[in-house]
Amino acid sequence: MSYEFLRVVWYALLGILLTGYAVLDGFDLGVGALHLFARGDENRRILLNAIGPVWDGNEVWLVAGGGAMFAAFPEVYAAVFSGFYLVFILLLFGLIFRAAAIEFRGRLPQSWWRRSWDASFSASSILSSFLIGVAFGNVIYGIPLNAAHQFSGSFFSLFSPYPALMGITTVALFAMHGSIFVILKTEGDLHANAREWGRNCLIFFILCYVVLTMATLLYVPHMAAPFRTHPYLFAIPAVGLLFIANIPREIFHGRDFSAFVSSCLAIVFLMGLVGIGLYPCMVYSNPGPQNSLTLFNSASSPATLTVMLIVAAIGIPLVVSYTAGVYWIFRGKVRLDPHSY
Amino acid sequence: MSAVFLARLQFAFTIMFHYLFPPLTVGLGVILVIVEWLYLKTGDSLYRETARFWVKIFGLIFALGVATGLVMEFEFGTNWSHYSRFVGDIFGSALAAEGIFAFFLEGGFLAILLFGWDKVSPRIHFLAALLVAAGAHFSAVWIVVANSWQQTPAGYRLIGTGPAQRAQITSFWQVVFNPSSMSRIAHVYMGAWQAGAFLVMSVSAYYLLKNRHVRFAQTSMKIALSVAAVASILQLVTGDSGARVAASLQPAKLAAFEGHFPKSAPAPLYLFGWVNSARETVRGVSIPRGLSLILYGDPNRPVTGLDAFPVNERPPVNLVFQSFHLMVAIGFALIALAFAGLFFWWRGSLFNHPPLLMLYVPSVLLPELANELGWFSAEAGRQPYIVYHLLRTAQGVSPNVSAGEIAASLALFAAVYALLFALFVFLMNEKIQHGPGPEAPEAREPAGRLA
Numbered sequence: 001m002s003y004e005f006l007r008v009v010w011y012a013l014l015g016i017l018l019t020g021y022a023v024l025d026g027f028d029l030g031v032g033a034l035h036l037f038a039r040g041d042e043n044r045r046i047l048l049n050a051i052g053p054v055w056d057g058n059e060v061w062l063v064a065g066g067g068a069m070f071a072a073f074p075e076v077y078a079a080v081f082s083g084f085y086l087v088f089i090l091l092l093f094g095l096i097f098r099a100a101a102i103e104f105r106g107r108l109p110q111s112w113w114r115r116s117w118d119a120s121f122s123a124s125s126i127l128s129s130f131l132i133g134v135a136f137g138n139v140i141y142g143i144p145l146n147a148a149h150q151f152s153g154s155f156f157s158l159f160s161p162y163p164a165l166m167g168i169t170t171v172a173l174f175a176m177h178g179s180i181f182v183i184l185k186t187e188g189d190l191h192a193n194a195r196e197w198g199r200n201c202l203i204f205f206i207l208c209y210v211v212l213t214m215a216t217l218l219y220v221p222h223m224a225a226p227f228r229t230h231p232y233l234f235a236i237p238a239v240g241l242l243f244i245a246n247i248p249r250e251i252f253h254g255r256d257f258s259a260f261v262s263s264c265l266a267i268v269f270l271m272g273l274v275g276i277g278l279y280p281c282m283v284y285s286n287p288g289p290q291n292s293l294t295l296f297n298s299a300s301s302p303a304t305l306t307v308m309l310i311v312a313a314i315g316i317p318l319v320v321s322y323t324a325g326v327y328w329i330f331r332g333k334v335r336l337d338p339h340s341y
Numbered sequence: 342m343s344a345v346f347l348a349r350l351q352f353a354f355t356i357m358f359h360y361l362f363p364p365l366t367v368g369l370g371v372i373l374v375i376v377e378w379l380y381l382k383t384g385d386s387l388y389r390e391t392a393r394f395w396v397k398i399f400g401l402i403f404a405l406g407v408a409t410g411l412v413m414e415f416e417f418g419t420n421w422s423h424y425s426r427f428v429g430d431i432f433g434s435a436l437a438a439e440g441i442f443a444f445f446l447e448g449g450f451l452a453i454l455l456f457g458w459d460k461v462s463p464r465i466h467f468l469a470a471l472l473v474a475a476g477a478h479f480s481a482v483w484i485v486v487a488n489s490w491q492q493t494p495a496g497y498r499l500i501g502t503g504p505a506q507r508a509q510i511t512s513f514w515q516v517v518f519n520p521s522s523m524s525r526i527a528h529v530y531m532g533a534w535q536a537g538a539f540l541v542m543s544v545s546a547y548y549l550l551k552n553r554h555v556r557f558a559q560t561s562m563k564i565a566l567s568v569a570a571v572a573s574i575l576q577l578v579t580g581d582s583g584a585r586v587a588a589s590l591q592p593a594k595l596a597a598f599e600g601h602f603p604k605s606a607p608a609p610l611y612l613f614g615w616v617n618s619a620r621e622t623v624r625g626v627s628i629p630r631g632l633s634l635i636l637y638g639d640p641n642r643p644v645t646g647l648d649a650f651p652v653n654e655r656p657p658v659n660l661v662f663q664s665f666h667l668m669v670a671i672g673f674a675l676i677a678l679a680f681a682g683l684f685f686w687w688r689g690s691l692f693n694h695p696p697l698l699m700l701y702v703p704s705v706l707l708p709e710l711a712n713e714l715g716w717f718s719a720e721a722g723r724q725p726y727i728v729y730h731l732l733r734t735a736q737g738v739s740p741n742v743s744a745g746e747i748a749a750s751l752a753l754f755a756a757v758y759a760l761l762f763a764l765f766v767f768l769m770n771e772k773i774q775h776g777p778g779p780e781a782p783e784a785r786e787p788a789g790r791l792a
Contacts, residue, residue, distance in 0.1 A: 053452035056407065060440075060448040066414050067440040074429020081418025081425075082739035088415055089750045093757055096408040100761060103404035107768050148504070150422075150741045300430040301509045307434035315441030319449075326449050329460055339456050 004296075006305040010072040011279070011295040013312060017068050019271040021061035023177075023264045028055040030178020032098060032125025033171060034197055035118060041111070042336070043190050044118055048102060049340045050185040053330045055102065057323060059095070071308055075149055075298035076282045083143060083151025084135055087158055091135070094128035097121075106341040126171055133170025137163030140274065141220055142286025149293055162215055169208040173267065176201035180247065180263045184256040185334050198251060198259075206244070222284060223277035233276055240269030345735045347747040348420045351754065353720075355412050357713050358758050362406035364712050367481060367530070368537015368568070369399050370474030373454075375564050377467040391560055392470075393458070394777035395541070400455050401772065403447075405765055409758075420747065423504070424727055424737030430509050431497055431516055432487050439483030447476030478530065485529050489522035491728045492719070493590045499731070508731065521586045525719075528579040532715060534572035535675055535708040539701075541565035542682075544773055546701035549692055554776050559692060566686065570679040576672055581635070587722075588636050591729060592645040593654065594722035597661040599632050601646045608632035608644035613666055616659040621648070623662075656724040664721070668714040671707050678704055 001009075028051040038044050070077040081088060101121035105114055141162045144153045179198040186194055216223050227233050243266040250259035278284070282298060285291040299305065373395055380388035417425050453461060453469035461469070496515025497508045510516060542565045548558035587595040595601075600616040600623040601608045610632045614625020630640035647655050678700060685691045692698075723729055727737040 053456045056404075056451060057445070057448035059407070059411075060444045063411060063414060063444050064440040066418075067436045070414075070417065070425060070429055071433030071436045074426050074433070077418045077429065078422035078425040078739075081415060082420070082422035082742055085419050085739070085742050085746055086750065088419055089753065092412050092415055093753065095411060096757065096761070099404050099408040100764065103401060104764060104768060107401075107771060152741065155746070300433050303510050303513070304430050304433040307510075307513050308437040311434065311438045311441055315438075315445075319441060319445040322449050323445070326452050329453060329457060337459060339458055 001306070001309075003302045003305075006302055006309065007295045007299045009309065010068075010299065010305055011282070012275075013309075014065065014068050014072060015271065015275045017061060017065040019268055021058070021065050022271055023267050024058035024061055025055070026174045026267060027051070027177045027181040027260075027263075028058055029125045029129045030174035030176065030201075031182060032121050032178070033129065033175045034178055034182065034201075035122040035125070037197060038190065038193070041114060044114075045106065045336055045341065046186060046190060046334045047182060048105065048121075049336060050182060050334045052102070052341050054326065056099075057326065059099075068308075072300055072305060073282060073293075073295065073298045074300060076293050079145065079149050079151060079283055079293055080135070080139070083145075083153070084138065084158060086155045087131055087135060091128055091131040094124045094131060097124040098128060102341065129171045129174045130167040133167035134158065134163045136170070136274070137166025139283050140166070140216075140223060140278065142222075142284035142289070142292075144287060145283065145285040145291040145293065146288075147291055149291065149298070162219060165208070165212055165215055169205070169212045172201065172205040172208045173270075176205045176247075177263045177267065180251070180256070180260045183251065184260050187333050195251060199248070202244075202248060209244075222281075222289070223274075226276055226279060236269055236272050236276065240266055240273060243269060342744065342748075344742065344744040344747055345738050347744055347751060348738050348742075349734065351747060351751045352416060352420065353717075354751070354758075355409070355416060355754055357716065358762070359406070359409040359413055360712060360716055361709060362402050362409065363477070363481070364529075364533035364536040364709070365402050365540055366399060366406055366537075367474075367477045367533035368535065368572075369395060369402070369540065370470070370477045370537070371534055371568060372537055372541055372561075372564055373399060373470045374467075374474050375568070376561075377463075377470045379564075381463055381467050387556055387560060389463075390777050391557055394557070395561070396454055397772060398540075398544075398769070400451075401765070401768060403451065405761065407448075408761075412754075420739055420742060421727075421737045422739035422741075424732065427507055427732055427737070428487075428491075428728065430507060431490060434510065434513050435483050435486050435517060439480055443476050443479035443483065445476075446472055447480065450476065481529055481533070482526060485526045486517055486519070486522045488719075489525050490516055490519050492525075492723055493519050493521040493586070494728060494731055495519040508728070520590055521583070524579055524582040524586055528576070528583050528715070531572045531576040531579055532708060532712045534568055535576065536705070536712060538565040538569035538572060539675070539678075539708050540705045542569060542701045543703065543705040546698040546704075547773070548776070550695060550698050550702070554778075557777050562691070563686070566679065566682045566691075569675070570683050573672070573676045573679045577676070580669070580672065585636060588644070591723070593647065593650050594656060594661070594719075596645060596647045596649075597656045597658045597722050598665040598718065599644075600658060600662045601632065601644055602648050603646045604648040605643040605645060607641055608646070610635065611662075611666065613670070614662070616662045618658045653725065656722050661718050661722045664714040665718040668711045668718060671711040671714070675704075675707055675711070678707075 031047055031051050035044060035047055038047050066077070097120050101117040101124065105117035105121065108114075138158055141160070143151055143158070146152045176198070179194055179201045182194040183191060183198055243262045246262045247259050247266070250256070250262055280294045280296060281292050282295055283293040285293075373392060376388055376392045376395065379385070380392060450469040450472040453466065454473050457466060457469060494508070496510060496512035496519065498511050500507055500509050541561050545558040545562040545565065548554045549562070584595065584598070587598070599608060599611060600614060602621040607630045609627035609629050611623060611625050611627045614623045614627065616623050633642045633644055634640045636644065647658065681697060682691060682701075685694055685697065725733055725735070727734040
């Protein structure tokens with residue numbers, strides 16, 4: 001395989017890993033965002049146990065995505081992680097508190113203990129989603145890179161309006177995705193409540209999405225360029241929108257699983273939109289687009305990319321099959337038992 | 342304080358905190374596999390109860406390992422961006438292999454291990470335990486291979502010059518099987534088995550002394566003691582072979598381990614001592630020519646000393662000396678503890694020796710401390726290099742992250758980790774006080790708690 005082809009394949013594979021993360025951890029982050037809307041200890045335990053067996057495995061997609069970035073595009077990994085220093089440190093604290101909340105909450109029965117962890121779980125889920133969105137927004141909008149591809153801006157410049165808007169949209173997207181997962185996994189009153197959350201989250205997300213799209217077209221013209229030159233690519237946002245529109249329809253008909261699949265596919269298409277808009281950039285430099293990190297100037301050697309591709313070709317089918325197995329074993333509505341959180 | 346110093350301090354703090362947990366889960370994983378296998382063979386519900394209790398403990402430790410482990414993956418990029426650029430091509434394949442094969446394996450099957458008791462058959466549950474333990478062992482491979490490559494680089498070529506210089510892979514297998522990786526993986530595994538086994542022994546000894554959950558504690562104790570004895574003896578072998586590798590490939594590090602200064606002379610083996618780096622002397626008790634003897638089997642063979650290296654190429658000698666010697670001393674103490682237990686087990690009176698059990702109660706702290714000290718002496722012994730003889734630690738940092746930013750993040754880490762650690766100890770204690778058996782609160786607990 002040619003070096004050029006290998007790099008494009010790894011750009012796509014990195015995209016697939018990050019999309020896997022957004023689809024999978026997206027719903028459990030979203031469940032966290034909605035956690036405080038559930039009333040009473042039992043309902044909150046049901047929410048936690050809906051994601052209980054899978055959240056940890058979902059987060060591995062972030063580990064794998066980060067690892068693949070380190071390995072396939074070390075320049076991007078080094079520039080992004082050192083450039084977004086405090087953003088990523090805060091994201092880490094968000095994820096640490098989230099893990100602690102999920103794991104610790106059920107270990108003591110006192111209500112002050114559980115309420116504190118409920119608040120911590122919800123706040124850290126929202127913070128993590130927001131910061132992931134902010135990081136993504138910065139990569140899309142562009143960050144100032146110097147000729148050595150090092151970030152030369154400041155911490156506060158990372159929270160400019162466009163990335164912040166992307167952060168809020170990410171919270172909305174994950175909350176919508178999470179609410180549909182809750183609809184899928186619950187019954188009775190909680191199920192009825194979740195249908196209401198689902199509707200509100202969908203409206204919230206669509207509002208954010210419209211504003212974000214306008215902002216992108218106005219302020220981030222490089223993202224729209226590939227669509228101008230290849231108009232057939234407009235099929236991707238169009239299909240994504242159809243999946244979003246399909247969600248309330250499926251919920252209305254009580255087909256909760258189809259609604260969830262629609263939501264997953266909507267995220268896949270949104271990620272595809274970002275991947276195509278950015279291509280071949282990985283981190284856009286703004287100002288100074290000539291300093292941008294692209295998949296061509298930041299990749300590892302052909303030898304490394306080849307070995308990794310062999311590993312991925314063996315490993316990813318295995319991962320997908322036993323991940324599916326775990327989801328199958330824990331299918332159906334949540335029932336609390338002595339081993340639950 | 343300089344940004345480099347703060348970045349090193351933060352890395353040391355976060356990795357040492359992280360490294361409290363994975364060795365315990367690796368070792369506990371082995372014990373879980375044994376217990377679940379015994380349950381499959383015998384069908385005795387005692388093994389089922391035993392497995393359930395240790396799975397709960399495993400879950401708590403694992404959660405902290407994951408939460409603090411993600412920090413490590415981020416930190417290479419956030420604080421050591423130049424290092425990441427330099428080594429990215431080398432670590433790539435190993436990292437991809439471990440991520441795909443190990444982390445997913447652990448994350449996926451942990452769900453079945455923790456929550457699958459009533460959903461899958463005992464056979465599948467055993468399989469889940471086996472795969473989680475395998476995943477834990479695999480994930481240690483990548484990090485030790487990467488770290489060993491930093492100690493003894495192989496299978497690479499350098500391209501570019503100055504700040505643009507990078508290491509590029511030439512042979513995947515030479516990177517994986519670099520000269521020190523195998524002995525170091527074995528050393529890390531045995532350290533982890535010791536940590537897991539002594540954790541189980543600590544808790545079991547506590548129950549036996551309190552006369553609670555006696556059958557459970559006796560079963561756990563016997564299994565853990567067997568693992569501890571095997572691991573403690575093998576640890577001697579792996580440590581010895583590791584020292585030989587260091588002697589041939591990292592002579593400055595080995596010389597620092599023993600505080601050996603003369604350029605080329607037979608070296609003594611210190612039992613304990615204090616190094617004065619300025620005067621190049623060591624005060625302490627030593628076996629004359631002992632180091633030459635154990636390294637080469639020849640008391641007269643010279644060992645390269647620190648004087649063979651300019652001062653700016655030497656690690657901080659006394660720190661390395663002390664951490665190394667304390668680790669070795671603990672290693673021997675663990676052998677003594679394990680074999681004292683075996684001896685009384687053979688005599689049929691293992692559970693009738695309160696003094697031995699009282700020694701066992703805090704014993705988990707020893708392998709935990711030894712693991713930390715081992716990491717410290719390996720890493721400090723490699724200084725002033727981050728990649729041995731290729732890249733200096735001071736060159737590896739992120740040039741665009743200021744000392745102020747690192748100070749802020751370090752303060753946050755200190756606060757958050759202190760809180761996490763306090764909660765961890767508190768919850769471990771709660772779980773241990775509660776003991777094995779059903780989750781419903783026991784009668785002796787105060788009233789007024791929710792279910």
